[in-house]
Amino acid sequence: MVEFKTLGDLALHFASLPAQQVIELQHGLEVCARKIEQTAKDEIGHYQSAVGPFSEWADLADSTEQDKAAHGYPVDAPLLRSGEMRDSITHEVHGLEAVIGSKDPKMVYHEFGTAKMPPRPVMGPALFRNKDFILKVIGKAAVSGLVGGERIHPDLGYED
Numbered sequence: 001m002v003e004f005k006t007l008g009d010l011a012l013h014f015a016s017l018p019a020q021q022v023i024e025l026q027h028g029l030e031v032c033a034r035k036i037e038q039t040a041k042d043e044i045g046h047y048q049s050a051v052g053p054f055s056e057w058a059d060l061a062d063s064t065e066q067d068k069a070a071h072g073y074p075v076d077a078p079l080l081r082s083g084e085m086r087d088s089i090t091h092e093v094h095g096l097e098a099v100i101g102s103k104d105p106k107m108v109y110h111e112f113g114t115a116k117m118p119p120r121p122v123m124g125p126a127l128f129r130n131k132d133f134i135l136k137v138i139g140k141a142a143v144s145g146l147v148g149g150e151r152i153h154p155d156l157g158y159e160d
Contacts, residue, residue, distance in 0.1 A: 021145030025096055028141030032134045033091035033098040040089050040100065040126035045080035048120070052128035058118040078120055079110055089122075100126075 004010040050056045057078055060068075065075050073081040080086065088104040101107075101123060113119030127134075 021142070022096065024141040024145035025138070026093060028137045029093045029096065029098040031137050032130070033093055033100050035130050035133055036100045036123075036126045037089055037091045039129055040122045041086050043079075043122050043126060044086040045074065045077040047078055048125060051125045054121045054125045054128065055119075057120045079122070085110075 047059075048054075048057045060076075060078055068077075068081065069075050071081075085102065085104045085106055088102040088107070089100070090102070091098060091100040093099075107122065109117065111119065111121045111123060
């Protein structure tokens with residue numbers, strides 16, 4: 001608990017709260033973005049079940065599996081060939097905005113599918129799979145920012 005000796009100290013504390021809120025929320029966004037990035041990377045190479053509005057992944061076509069095997073890529077590992085697309089998934093946090101994604105153009109085709117290929121979304125499901133984690137971390141950051149950056153005890157369920 002914080003005690004203030006003067007009204008001036010109290011005023012300075014209140015004046016610093018907006019800045020502290022932004023700092024805490026940026027920290028929370030960074031923690032969440034790292035978690036979503038890792039979840040997305042972990043999804044590649046493994047068939048995914050349905051989550052939120054996203055359907056489970058369809059099996060790879062036999063012709064796709066044969067092509068992967070012929071080129072020395074792992075079979076029964078959807079979206080995984082060399083690992084380049086998986087490794088292209090990154091995140092950035094700027095201000096109060098987090099962006100998690102890939103600059104690999106193939107990711108769009110997998111995320112939404114094509115006329116010849118069913119969708120195997122990665123980014124959307126990674127977000128849904130972390131919904132409870134995100135709510136906890138951002139909630140903790142918001143509360144911590146309101147109380148001037150004091151860390152909330154982990155027993156309250158707000159660990160990051």
